[in-house]
Amino acid sequence: MKVYAKARSRLGVTGAVTAAVLAASVALAGSVPAGGAPAEGNAPNAAPRGLRLLGMDDLQARSAYQPTIHHHADSDRFIAYVGHHGGSALNPLTGQEEPNGVSIVDVTNPRNPDYLAHIPGPAPGGGAQMVRTCNGSDLPEGDPDTVYLLRAFGNEAHEIWDVTDPANPSLLTTVVDGLEGTHKSFWECETGIAYLVSGVPGWRTNRMTQIFDLSDPAEPVHIRDYGLVGQEPGSTVQPVPTSLHGPISLGDRVYFGHGTGSNGIMQIVDRDELLNGPTEPTPENLQAPEISLLRLSSLGGAHTTFPVLDVPVREHADFGRGATRDLVVIVNESTSNECRTEAHQVMYMADITDETTPQIISNYQVPESEGNYCSRGGRFGAHSSNENMTPIYYRKIVFISYFNAGVRAVDIRDPFNPVEVGRYVPATTENTDPRCVEVDGEERCKTAIQTNNVEVDDRGFVYIVDRANTGMHVLQPTGQVANIAGL
Numbered sequence: 001m002k003v004y005a006k007a008r009s010r011l012g013v014t015g016a017v018t019a020a021v022l023a024a025s026v027a028l029a030g031s032v033p034a035g036g037a038p039a040e041g042n043a044p045n046a047a048p049r050g051l052r053l054l055g056m057d058d059l060q061a062r063s064a065y066q067p068t069i070h071h072h073a074d075s076d077r078f079i080a081y082v083g084h085h086g087g088s089a090l091n092p093l094t095g096q097e098e099p100n101g102v103s104i105v106d107v108t109n110p111r112n113p114d115y116l117a118h119i120p121g122p123a124p125g126g127g128a129q130m131v132r133t134c135n136g137s138d139l140p141e142g143d144p145d146t147v148y149l150l151r152a153f154g155n156e157a158h159e160i161w162d163v164t165d166p167a168n169p170s171l172l173t174t175v176v177d178g179l180e181g182t183h184k185s186f187w188e189c190e191t192g193i194a195y196l197v198s199g200v201p202g203w204r205t206n207r208m209t210q211i212f213d214l215s216d217p218a219e220p221v222h223i224r225d226y227g228l229v230g231q232e233p234g235s236t237v238q239p240v241p242t243s244l245h246g247p248i249s250l251g252d253r254v255y256f257g258h259g260t261g262s263n264g265i266m267q268i269v270d271r272d273e274l275l276n277g278p279t280e281p282t283p284e285n286l287q288a289p290e291i292s293l294l295r296l297s298s299l300g301g302a303h304t305t306f307p308v309l310d311v312p313v314r315e316h317a318d319f320g321r322g323a324t325r326d327l328v329v330i331v332n333e334s335t336s337n338e339c340r341t342e343a344h345q346v347m348y349m350a351d352i353t354d355e356t357t358p359q360i361i362s363n364y365q366v367p368e369s370e371g372n373y374c375s376r377g378g379r380f381g382a383h384s385s386n387e388n389m390t391p392i393y394y395r396k397i398v399f400i401s402y403f404n405a406g407v408r409a410v411d412i413r414d415p416f417n418p419v420e421v422g423r424y425v426p427a428t429t430e431n432t433d434p435r436c437v438e439v440d441g442e443e444r445c446k447t448a449i450q451t452n453n454v455e456v457d458d459r460g461f462v463y464i465v466d467r468a469n470t471g472m473h474v475l476q477p478t479g480q481v482a483n484i485a486g487l
Helices: 019-028 271-276 283-287 479-485
Strands: 051-057 064-071 078-084 088-091 096-099 102-106 114-119 131-135 147-153 157-162 170-176 193-198 208-213 221-226 244-250 253-258 265-270 290-295 304-312 324-331 347-351 359-364 380-385 397-403 407-411 419-424 435-439 442-446 451-456 462-466 472-477
Touching: 051 419, 064 131, 064 451, 064 462, 078 131, 078 147, 147 170, 170 193, 170 208, 193 244, 208 244, 221 271, 244 304, 253 271, 253 304, 265 271, 304 380, 324 380, 380 451, 397 479, 407 462, 407 479, 419 472, 419 479, 472 479
Parallel strands: none
Antiparallel strands: 051 472, 064 078, 078 102, 088 096, 102 114, 131 147, 147 157, 157 170, 193 208, 208 221, 244 253, 253 265, 265 290, 304 324, 324 347, 347 359, 380 397, 397 407, 397 451, 407 419, 435 442, 451 462, 462 472
């Protein structure tokens, strides 16, 4: 069997950006765009602080899930690749109604995003929620002159696209098809290993992991299928463990988040054993790579499990042990409109310094009373964190998307006491789609912002996208957020 080497830490690799590019980005961000940023969104008591609007694109009024901001290696261009939920909309560039897929937007100048192309999803339902990117020069066997996009194709396949010219993307290959589900995959550019969230026929869940070697994206190599014990074909374990939401790989560990709004599981797995151990999906082989599980209650899920390692904890600096801590930011996902059928979904800090016994040590949440969010319409609660490990923010600030409460910047330098230091709640527009609930047998619909996912780029800009068709907002850190980040 091919031995898959340990992944290099991405700290200082992801986030590597020249001083010239950073200086240019600061110059670009020197003033608010014409007309000014809205002072308030749909929450009058939550005026922006620590973040201000630089630019916006309506993404052709498509419901948006994951933004990935990619620095093209051959230039100083920054391109936003945005995966969309199902649906369809008119593409003004082609004049055609197209199933929602992937929007490609040039954000080199964050004040003036330029919509370049839309890659349609499957007809008729559309959808290509998850996108990841790699420069071929970073991949072990990639074409150094090519930029690659990995995307989900509805719930049925994963594809690789050539986006070297982002205005003219072309399909390179289908990694795998015939699936029954897809979601929040992860791709290690430095090794080429991809952890694809898939529903493989025969498995007892519609979301587990298929691991592929995509070091040469044109020639995908399947390594193994992996899931929790009880999800494998032929198992009789009841209940079936909650489905995977997404993995994040860092160093010699992979951190899996299972569940959305309930029965969440954070799983830590030994990467070497996962890639090089026996591949037959027996309970013993599925158990072998697992280091630990942290089970949340029936009240919260684990949408995102973002590892933040070697955090210096100032209050512990004088102790013999504990001056630094390894952490995982666990973010639940709110799924209920107007808070009607679930608990408040929040962010948890898990201490994994002893990774065999993870412990929740703190949490962060937006108070509902701040903006009477439950009555404003749509979802209120946490959904995801940024995942780019740029040193600008890593170990200092995480950004949490919070649906109708916008995005929140949370200072995690003292992980035992996370503190909000910035927020931005976008305004709705004519594109914002109402969200409905049934009340006493009648449908009630309200229009509210639905900030779905968040990401940062290697220049420090923050990108949020909206589930309710509003578009993408590009934000600049100011005040305390900028000070903590060193900007």
